[in-house]
Amino acid sequence: MDKRIYPLLPLSYRSSPPTSRCSALIFRLRRLGFAPATGRHELRILILLETLTIGGAEIFGLRLANALAARHEVMLAVMHGERVEPGLRAQLAPGIRFASLRLPAKRNWHRLDTLLRRLGIDRSPQRAMQRRWLLGLIRSFRPDAIHSHLLKADRLVADAREGAGHPVRHVLTMHGDYAPYLAGHADPQMIGVEQVASRIMGSADAIVAICDEHRDFLLARYPAVAPRLHQIRNGYVPSSRDDAPPLDTREFRFGMLSRGVRLKGWEVAIAAFEKVGRPDTRLVLVGDGPFLDELRSRPQPPGVEFRGATTDPLSEIRRFDVALLPTLFPHESLPTVIIEYLVSGKPVIATDVGAIREMITAPDGSLAGRLLRRDGGQVSPDELARHMAELLDDPGLRQAMQISAMAAAGKFDMATCMAANERLYS
DSSP states (O other): OHHHHHTTHHHHHHOOOOOOHHHHHHHHHHHHSOOOOOOOOEEEEEEEEEEEESHHHHHHHHHHHHHHTTTEEEEEEESSSGOHHHHHHTTTTTTTEEEEEEETTTHHHHHHHHHHHHTTTOOOOOHHHHHHHHHHHHHOOSSEEEEEEHHHHHHHHHHHHGOOOOEEEEEEEEOSSHHHHHHSSSSOOTTTTTHHHHHHHOOOOEEEESSHHHHHHHHHOOOOGGGEEOOOOOOOOOOOOOOOOOOOOEEEEEEEEOOOOGGGGOOOOOOOOOOOOOOEEEEEEEESHHHHHHHHOOOOOOOEEEEOOOOHHHHHHTTEEEEOOOOOOTTOOHHHHHHHHHHTTEEEEESSTTHHHHHBBTTTSOBBBEEOOTTTTBOOOEEEHHHHHHHHHHHHHHHHHHHHHHHHHHHHHHHHHHHHHTOOOO
16 A cells, blocks of 8 residues: 555554455355345445535434444545544444545645646546545455445545455435536536536445435436435434433523534524514524634624534533524535434424425424425525514423424434445445
């Protein structure tokens, strides 16, 4: 292995013993149904992420890796090693191998990629080094399957798998980033993204849609994927075992937790809270980033509290009375934070986009909250304020929605999710 390219691979990766040649035969027999997996580690699974930061795809990849590690040998690999949050890495279960690529002079490689892209040249030295890195992982770890999350990780697997030298299945989960890329809304835009996406869809062994919207999008755009398309909701395992803290009866807390970007609707939440204008209420905002730093620097209504980022979201959400997500994002899919709100038994007020309506619907058809209209790319603070005031004034309604939230959360059981994904790995 070229240590100039892979300077920071962990010892556990560098010293991995090679798997015997019979693994390829066992892999083929498993696929034909003649050789059931045996032993403590049934399969070797490599989960590939672009980053390990606060985000739905990243958090799900981490939690899936932890769940799989109870039965399989798992490696979690991150393409951009400089974008690994220590608090998230610390949540990896014991025994999971971790690999990340940290390129020397990364900023210079990024500038070169940007220049080539602006010139219309579809060449990326950075992507070539990522391919070499992933090939090194494949040849050493010898996974039975690679499970990638987000388009650039999917592309890297499609590029690298051709030179793997042994059979390895590619499973990808679509988290909602294909639509903005294909619509030309992603930044930076990918050259030839239509061809790239078509090639990925043609080569992947199994494609997972996490909601109806993604399934319908894929079938309409790539009808040939139908035999390989599977719908599996993201599973969730609470990250904290702490008992829920008692709510502060002296004040009522509206809360919002999300990525710190404008399109998540932070300004809408603040404007609505100001319109509610009740004493003994608080708006707790949990997130981090330049946009929230800028919001924090502005004068805000009394009762608005910025809490910063967290790697244990449930510990914050459990202190909310009502949870908010007035998102403006047009490509919202299955927001992890909505699952976290439901698991915590919180009434939810959120925008009716993506799979949010389906998410907050309990098996009996009741809603665990209220839905906001998204009109012309905007969400009305007045509508949000009305729903906030309604829930503030009606404890019976809140209690009914709490029951619905716990029932709706059952749809996101990690054991069910893991079993469905396991069937795709062999």
